[in-house]
Amino acid sequence: MDPVLLKLAVGGLAVLGCIGLFFGVGLALAAHKFAVKSNPMVEEVLEVLAGAQ
Amino acid sequence: MLTVATARRNALYCVAAFFMLSLVLGCGKEYRFIKAASFKGPRGISITFAGPVDEKWAKDQANYSINEKTDPDIYLRIAAISLRPDRLSVTITLEEDINQKATHTLAIKGIVSEGRNMGSAIVDVKKFYLGYLLSILMGAMIINNFVFTKYLGLCVFFGTSQKKSTAIGMGITFTIVMVASAMMSWFLYQFVLKPFRLDFLQIVVFIGLVSLSVQAVDTILRKVNPVLFKAFGVYLVLVIANCIIIAVPLILADNEYNAIESLMLALGAGLGFLIALFLMSSVRERIELADVPPTFKGLPIAFILGGLFALSFMGFSGMSLF
Incomplete structure (x- = not known):
């Protein structure tokens, strides 16, 4: 395979991987910081209730 | 701590x-040594330098090359070059009239000032800037309204235009997310994708960025303003499924817009969608009360309405503001 293309592919994977990791960590931190306490019972009740929608 | x-x-x-x-x-x-470059008259381009340039260099036509930014292989022919007596400004006159709506690229080779070589420069020449920005904004908002002239984002458009309140909520959320994601994708395209020659991946990256910004707005809004979050409800997530929000970054990348132009286009697209939703919802609220034949009730009549709106928006087509 052409080494230029190979370099492009590997470079692309690395760059996009870094961007993805960066934003992923950012989102995770944001979710942690802006976490909203929700009542766990709400989900339990929803689980029990019937409802296709 | x-x-x-x-x-x-x-x-x-x-x-x-x-x-x-x-x-x-x-x-x-x-480039630093060039203070300003602008169109002057129908055929002229004037360049202002930061210091006096040498007359012999300035008068040499081979030192300048001008082309429309979209056609880099067609050079415009230069008829004459004049230098102001204070040697700070050069006016290039071309053989033919300039299409001033297009951005022109002006390459200047080896500027010589007071016997010193100041290097080469490539500058973009554009029409009056504020007016140009306003024309991008109005163009995206009304003249080339994404919904009524390009038929993009129809799913969300028809889905959320039943009531005025939801239409306005959706429009505002959409504008916010649009601006955020367009600016991010502009930044990423200019400073990451282009330097690494990954521009063929733009669609994948832009889709990721859109979902990222939607998720971020969702997370932050949930905590910061729960009332607004409740009001937006499902529409916030629906923004991901909108075509306009992916079309705008692609247009930005295609046209090589800079930051402010990108902001204007994104804002225009968002506000245009808001206008479209508002108009449509006001009419659909009235249609509820009208006597529509049963075959056309609901979505079919809404599509006909959308068509009528598109027809009336055709009246704006081809307008140019400045």
């Missing part, structure tokens, strides 16, 4: 400052 918090805040400020700085730098890609 306190120091950790301040350090973290400082780091956040640093990142924000860096982001703003790179945006500002990205706007002014002009």
Whole structure:
């Protein structure tokens, strides 16, 4: 395979991987910081209730 | 504990400052020695230098090459070059009239000032800037309204235009997310994808960025303003499924817009969608009360309405503001 293309592919994977990791960590931190306490019972009740929608 | 918090805040400020700085730098890609370049009359381009340039260099036509930015292989022919007596400004006259709506690229070779070589420069020449920005904004908002002239984003358009209140909520959320994701994708395209020659991946990256910004707005809004979050409801997530929000970054990348132009296009697209939703919802609220034949009830009549709106928006087509 052409080494230029190979370099492009590997470079692309690395760059996009870094961007993805960066934003992923950012989102995770944001979710942690802006976490909203929700009542766990709400989900339990929803689980029990019937409802296709 | 306190120091950790301040350090973290400082780091956040640093990142924000860096982001703003790179945006500002990205706007002014002009070469330092050239202070201004603008169209002058129907055939002229005037360049203002920061210092006096040598007459012999300035009068040499081989030192300048001008082309429309979209046609880099067609050079415009230069008829004459005149230098102002103070040697700070050069006016290039072309053989034919310039299409002033298009951005022109002007390459200047080896500027000589007071016997010193100041290097080469490539500048973009554009029409009066504020007017140009306004024409991008109005163009995206009304003249080339994404919904009524390009038929993009129809699913969300028909889905959320039943009531005025939801239409306005959707329009505002959409505008916010649009601006955020368009600016991010502009930044990423200009400073990451282009330098690494990954522009063929733009669609994948832009889709990721859109979902990222929607998720971020969702997370932050849930905590910061729960009332607004409740009001937006499902529409916030629906923004992901909108075509306009992916079309705008692609248009930005295609046209090589700079930061402010991108902002204007994104804002125009968002506000245009808001206008479209508002108009449609006002009519659909009235249609509810009208006597529509049973076959046309609901979505079919809405599509006919959309067609009528598109027809009336055709009246704006081809308009140019400045």
